[in-house]
Amino acid sequence: MTALLEVRQLTRTFGALAAVAGVSFSVRQGELVGLIGPNGAGKSTLYNLIAGAIAPTSGEIVFQDRPVAGWKPYQAARAGVARTFQIPKPYRHLSVLENVALSAMLHDRTVAAACESAQAILTDVGLADYVDAPVGNLTVGLLKRLEVARALALRPSLVLFDEIMAGLTPSEVRGMTNLVAGLPARGITVIWVEHVLYAIMKTAPRIMVLHRGELIADAAPEVLVKDPAVIKAYLGEEMSLA
Amino acid sequence: MDAAPLTSKRRTGRWRLLPERGTISLFELLLLAICLVLVAVPLPQYLQDVLIQTFLWAGLALAWNIAGGFAGLISFGHAAFFGIGAYTSSILAANYGLTPWIGLWIGGALAAAFGAVLTLVCARLRGPFFILSTLAAAEVVRIAALNWAALTGGAEGFSILPIASIANMVFESKTTYAALMLGYFLLIYVITKAVEGSRYGYYLFAARDDEEAASAAGVNPLLARTGAMCLSAFLAGIGGSLFAQYFLFLDPTHVISPELSFQFALLPALGGLGTAIGPVLGSFVITPLSELLRSYFGGAGAGLHLAIYGAVLVVVMLYFPSGIAGALQRLAERGRKGAP
Amino acid sequence: MVPCGIPTYAARVSNGTMTTVGQLVFSGLLIGGIYALMSIGLTLIFGVLRIVNFAHGEFLMVAMYGAWAMTRYLGLNPYYSIVAIVPAMFLFGIVVHRLIVMPALDKPHLVVVFATMGLSILMQNVALMALSADLQDVPPILGGRSFTFGPFYAKPELLIGFAVAVACTLGLRFMLQATYLGKAIRATVQDGEAAQLMGVPVPRIFLITFAAGSALVGLSACIMTPLFSVFPTVGLNFVLIAFVIVVLGGMGSIEGALLGGICIGIVQSLSSYYIAPAFGQMFFFMLFLLVMIFRPAGLLGRKGEATLGIND
Numbered sequence: 001m002t003a004l005l006e007v008r009q010l011t012r013t014f015g016a017l018a019a020v021a022g023v024s025f026s027v028r029q030g031e032l033v034g035l036i037g038p039n040g041a042g043k044s045t046l047y048n049l050i051a052g053a054i055a056p057t058s059g060e061i062v063f064q065d066r067p068v069a070g071w072k073p074y075q076a077a078r079a080g081v082a083r084t085f086q087i088p089k090p091y092r093h094l095s096v097l098e099n100v101a102l103s104a105m106l107h108d109r110t111v112a113a114a115c116e117s118a119q120a121i122l123t124d125v126g127l128a129d130y131v132d133a134p135v136g137n138l139t140v141g142l143l144k145r146l147e148v149a150r151a152l153a154l155r156p157s158l159v160l161f162d163e164i165m166a167g168l169t170p171s172e173v174r175g176m177t178n179l180v181a182g183l184p185a186r187g188i189t190v191i192w193v194e195h196v197l198y199a200i201m202k203t204a205p206r207i208m209v210l211h212r213g214e215l216i217a218d219a220a221p222e223v224l225v226k227d228p229a230v231i232k233a234y235l236g237e238e239m240s241l242a
Numbered sequence: 243m244d245a246a247p248l249t250s251k252r253r254t255g256r257w258r259l260l261p262e263r264g265t266i267s268l269f270e271l272l273l274l275a276i277c278l279v280l281v282a283v284p285l286p287q288y289l290q291d292v293l294i295q296t297f298l299w300a301g302l303a304l305a306w307n308i309a310g311g312f313a314g315l316i317s318f319g320h321a322a323f324f325g326i327g328a329y330t331s332s333i334l335a336a337n338y339g340l341t342p343w344i345g346l347w348i349g350g351a352l353a354a355a356f357g358a359v360l361t362l363v364c365a366r367l368r369g370p371f372f373i374l375s376t377l378a379a380a381e382v383v384r385i386a387a388l389n390w391a392a393l394t395g396g397a398e399g400f401s402i403l404p405i406a407s408i409a410n411m412v413f414e415s416k417t418t419y420a421a422l423m424l425g426y427f428l429l430i431y432v433i434t435k436a437v438e439g440s441r442y443g444y445y446l447f448a449a450r451d452d453e454e455a456a457s458a459a460g461v462n463p464l465l466a467r468t469g470a471m472c473l474s475a476f477l478a479g480i481g482g483s484l485f486a487q488y489f490l491f492l493d494p495t496h497v498i499s500p501e502l503s504f505q506f507a508l509l510p511a512l513g514g515l516g517t518a519i520g521p522v523l524g525s526f527v528i529t530p531l532s533e534l535l536r537s538y539f540g541g542a543g544a545g546l547h548l549a550i551y552g553a554v555l556v557v558v559m560l561y562f563p564s565g566i567a568g569a570l571q572r573l574a575e576r577g578r579k580g581a582p
Numbered sequence: 583m584v585p586c587g588i589p590t591y592a593a594r595v596s597n598g599t600m601t602t603v604g605q606l607v608f609s610g611l612l613i614g615g616i617y618a619l620m621s622i623g624l625t626l627i628f629g630v631l632r633i634v635n636f637a638h639g640e641f642l643m644v645a646m647y648g649a650w651a652m653t654r655y656l657g658l659n660p661y662y663s664i665v666a667i668v669p670a671m672f673l674f675g676i677v678v679h680r681l682i683v684m685p686a687l688d689k690p691h692l693v694v695v696f697a698t699m700g701l702s703i704l705m706q707n708v709a710l711m712a713l714s715a716d717l718q719d720v721p722p723i724l725g726g727r728s729f730t731f732g733p734f735y736a737k738p739e740l741l742i743g744f745a746v747a748v749a750c751t752l753g754l755r756f757m758l759q760a761t762y763l764g765k766a767i768r769a770t771v772q773d774g775e776a777a778q779l780m781g782v783p784v785p786r787i788f789l790i791t792f793a794a795g796s797a798l799v800g801l802s803a804c805i806m807t808p809l810f811s812v813f814p815t816v817g818l819n820f821v822l823i824a825f826v827i828v829v830l831g832g833m834g835s836i837e838g839a840l841l842g843g844i845c846i847g848i849v850q851s852l853s854s855y856y857i858a859p860a861f862g863q864m865f866f867f868m869l870f871l872l873v874m875i876f877r878p879a880g881l882l883g884r885k886g887e888a889t890l891g892i893n894d
Contacts, residue, residue: 316692316695318699363871363874363875364874364875366878367874367878369691370628370633370634370695371829371874371878373634373695374634374825374829374870375870375871375874377822377825378822378825378826378867378870378871378874379867379871381822381863381864381867382864382867382868382871385861385863385864385867386864389858389861389864500818504699504703507696507699508696511692511696515692545706545707545708545710545711545814546707546711548703548706548707549703549704549707549708549710549711551700551703552700552701552702552703552704552705552706552707553700553704554700555696555697555699555700555703556682556697556700556701556704559686559693559696559697559700560682560685560686560689560693560697563689563690563693
């Protein structure tokens with residue numbers, strides 16, 4: 001089975017600092033993969049590299065058997081790679097509905113059709129009540145959900161979630177976790193950066209750990225919590241997955 | 243800033259009172275009716291002049307708005323596009339006998355090309371850097387026109403032969419000119435409304451509001467912006483040609499001036515950036531007002547009307563940044579909330 | 583607009599091309615320093631407040647009229663009027679900042695652009711209405727003769743102006759490095775939020791910087807009045823030069839403004855003589871556009887700044 005996304009020896013340096021250093025992994029169609037690591041580990045840079053926001057210094061990125069390193073973000077989106085932003089970036093002068101419809105317009109060629117798609121997705125992520133709200137009124141938690149909605153509206157084959165749980169109440173976390181867990185069944189492959197560990201450890205069957213730009217672990221959560229390197233870098237102490 | 247966003251509660255099958263994205267409102271129809279009446283009714287020459295200028299500036303302001311309001315490309319150099327259009331059609335008519343009805347498209351195309359080059363060259367610039375670049379570019383065009391006297395007549399100016407005929411696009415009756423300018427303005431208004439409610443329009447708004455997010459959503463921001471500037475420049479260039487046919491005299495100091503460029507930006511800013519009706523309201527309010535001030539105060543008050551513009555612009559920008567259109571919208575919202 | 587003095591000096595030199603070029607470069611250097619002095623306020627304001635004051639030229643115009651008036655009606659030499667003009671411009675800066683800049687700072691960027699543009703138009707036309715459009719000149723102060731400076735000639739006003747420009751740049755650099763205010767300003771330039779969290783009174787820094795920028799314009803006006811005529815729209819000519827200098831030198835960089843000014847002065851001096859005075863202006867706009875294309879951050883500016891524009 002060929003990989004949907006394959007990353008080989010991917011490196012990105014800024015001056016003397018290697019934000020991402022020789023990272024290699026592959027993700028198969030239908031997987032749900034977590035990505036954790038301390039702040040400054042290079043997770044955002046890795047996302048930026050995959051999604052085309054920046055170009056690598058060296059290494060390869062292969063998506064759907066095509067080499068795509070250095071592509072532009074809009075090319076990534078059109079190819080089926082969606083991403084959320086850690087700090088939400090809504091379109092301030094458009095309504096919530098229009099924010100999502102904009103993404104839907106990639107596939108829906110009329111504004112009306114895009115709005116319909118957007119309406120459905122907003123209901124999916126639990127933002128149905130806020131459809132007409134001006135974006136300026138939303139809290140961070142709601143904005144993060146808007147980010148998720150916008151990403152899903154692109155009808156991607158691969159989605160990169162960036163800390164979508166921050167600011168959510170426990171019940172909202174449960175709801176969002178269920179949504180994410182259900183995506184592979186809908187044909188959407190997920191890579192998921194998250195700091196809210198209990199959500200990701202219980203949901204993702206496979207987790208990668210990034211530390212100082214390097215991939216130090218890539219295994220199932222049960223194995224990870226016992227890995228001394230991971231504990232040292234991030235967990236602090238042995239974690240129980242009860 | 244923009245027209246009221248689309249909501250899920252769009253009442254279908256009912257007329258809107260005030261302008262909204264994607265539909266025609268009663269307000270707009272009323273305005274159209276008034277314009278048609280003003281053209282048809284016999285008015286004194288002086289008022290017809292005001293009408294002609296108002297319609298022309300409504301079109302020019304709408305043209306600017308496509309780049310400045312929709313795409314966020316604030317330009318203080320649009321007079322360059324205006325001038326390129328004006329000079330191109332006039333020079334083609336004078337030297338090659340080409341009728342301005344065709345020449346104006348060529349002028350517009352040339353202006354659009356210039357706009358495309360400018361946008362591509364300044365692709366990475368944002369905010370004040372872009373604005374200053376448009377200023378500099380317009381000055382380059384003005385100085386070039388001033389010094390290339392063989393082509394443009396330089397500082398002495400360029401006269402268009404006042405031989406009235408349809409082929410020459412020179413008319414005896416001011417009513418015909420008023421109709422011409424009204425046609426120009428209406429055409430651009432229709433284009434603006436079409437863009438505003440279209441997928442392309444949304445792509446422009448998104449690229450304007452957050453370029454990175456728009457890019458991640460599949461929008462090619464540079465292409466979208468360049469397209470907007472091309473369209474804006476094209477329409478401004480055509481306006482320049484029409485102006486040349488009406489005014490019958492061109493000179494770089496007045497036609498490609500920073501003052502004129504400022505006017506391009508002032509009208510949409512006062513009327514409401516980013517909406518379709520905003521630039522129209524801006525022109526309908528400011529142009530007659532400026533003529534009034536000019537005639538009332540005469541030569542003694544040289545600059546009074548501009549001083550007032552300046553003061554009004556400061557006040558409006560600080561306290562009513564959405565302009566006249568925004569104020570109307572807020573009134574409407576208050577009305578809607580009050581209604582049972 | 584051709585500044586007075588430069589073609590005249592080139593014409594006076596008669597000993598062959600090398601000396602002409604040398605003289606042109608020298609004159610260009612001096613006038614460039616003066617242009618730089620006029621631009622330092624603009625670049626400082628951009629560096630700290632991240633706004634472009636489109637009324638910068640009119641601030642200069644007002645201060646020049648002030649200096650001219652003091653000469654005309656009080657018999658005060660423009661160099662002496664510095665004592666009155668600089669504080670007056672400082673106060674003027676405070677007023678404009680409070681009334682126009684501060685309310686615009688938390689709004690979308692185009693608000694401050696249009697507001698300062700509006701102020702510019704307002705000031706130009708009030709001047710046009712209140713004063714005549716005629717050019718006003720100040721009679722030569724220091725005898726009207728040129729000094730010899732090595733192998734070159736220069737008007738004393740040019741030499742003094744250049745000296746003041748250099749002194750100002752050095753003084754500002756010293757102030758920025760060595761005083762608390764200077765450090766606070768540098769902190770605000772680098773990261774306003776962080777600076778505020780560290781106890782820097784950022785709003786007051788904004789106010790002081792804007793007023794100081796205005797005061798610097800006042801200083802340069804006193805230096806420039808003996809060299810240039812003043813009229814209501816004189817600001818427009820100079821503000822475009824100032825924009826080019828600031829962009830060339832790197833927005834926010836004081837030394838950059840000096841360097842940029844000198845470059846512009848020399849380019850203008852040479853092109854006015856060898857090509858044509860009218861094209862002189864076109865040249866530095868093209869230079870401006872070239873800088874924008876290839877190195878938008880300018881000679882000494884921070885890389886990437888122009889592509890980020892303003893934090894909206």
